[in-house]
Amino acid sequence: MLSARKLFQEILDGDESFRLFCSIAAGGESQGGWENGRIAALVPESQRALAPKIARHGADEDKHGRIFGALLRKRGLSPVEVPHETDYTMLLERRGIGLAHERLVRQDPLSEHDIITYLAHSRVTEQRASEQMRLLRRHFADHPDLGRAVRMISNDEDNHLAYCHEELLRLARAGHGRTIQRVLRRSALAEIRVYRDVSLAVMDHMGRILRWPRAKSAALAAGIHAVHAYERLGGWRRMVSLEPPARCDALGGPADREPEFA
Template sequence: MLTAKSLFQEILDHDESFRLFCSIAASGETQGGWENGRIAALVPESQRAMARKIARHGADEEKHGRIFNALLRRRGLQAVAVPAAADYTMLLERRGIGLAHEKLQRDEPLTETDIVAYLAHSRITEERAAAQMGLLQKHFGDHPEVGKAVRMIARDEDNHLAYCHEELLRLSGAGYAEEIRRALREGVQAEIAVHRDVSLAVMERMGHILRWPRAKRALLTAGIHALYAYEQAYGWRRMVSLRMPERRDALGGPAPAAPEFA
């Protein structure tokens, strides 16, 4: 039976598919770490209290990149280049979502509007990340090879999502409610389209590596398109709603070390 668990088990069991999966994950997390680090350095004076939390977010993402690279090393594998069609972070930037790298590379303070754009982008993408890691934790949280890494990253992603909710609600109460609502609505439509395109690209590459039959590829393609249709019609709402999290000040402390993976 074709399930999320059986698909990931196939990927996990084959060195080349596992190599591609970890390479894509490591690249995205490392890129996110750099972006958050730059944002923390450029936070406007009016929002300096956020800098420590943004830096913690970046440190977590960098840690995740090291974890995925460490999983590769344990198998004696090296990372491969991420196909352009599977580069989730860069595809979102090309659609104008979040803060452009060109802006982050300059040593000019960001504006409060930039911070709203950053948090709205993060709220959407962290929803996706938390859901994906939650699914992996459900099925592979006790796996002897990847279980510890999955549990650690899933916990961090839940913290990141909680932080985004709390900070966006704070800014909403400070007069940015309409700007936040607009940024979330625009961002989510771009994200669900990019997620569909990246999913199709990764599925195509995995299918080639694992020699999936045509019928299996067709079924997976149909499933990806069905998910996109659902998210475009209804599912996007869960990615833009805001609620005060049970876990308050989730990024208020230093990032926990992960020496066993670094």
């Protein structure tokens, strides 16, 4: 019987599958770090208080990229080129979700609407990241090689999600509620399609690397489609709700200085 733990364990046990897994994760985190860094530099005057938190968010994402790189080096592996069909961040941008690179490379300040777009996009994608890391933490928190990295990244993703809730609620109270809900809904519906497509692509690559039987690959693909069907029918709503987080001012301090040895 297939289980999340067995599936992840199989991927982690194989050098080439582990190499692809860490390369995809590192690439996405590093890209997120760059994006947050640029947004922090371009925050409009009306939202300048957000800049340190956005910078902290970016520093965390950069740290995660380094952690995945360290996990590769620890096994004597080097990164591989990320297949374009598994590039979650790039595919979201192609669907017009979040702030485009061409906007971030310019020097002119962002608008308040740009900040709402950024926070709504982050609220949706951090929901996914938080859920994925909690799954890994549930199964691998005590793993001798991965445990510390999983716990650290999972805690950071929970902080990022709390920050998005808090800031979007602040902006909703300032009169942007309808805009926020519109952007959140659009982002969530696009994200669930991209997540399905990326998941199918990743499992296809893993199946070829690990030589999975056709029946196993078909079962995994069916499971991915089932998750998308659930999310399309209403599961996406968990990504657009806003509530006061248990962790207040989660990104209000300096980046964690704890050693990153994985």
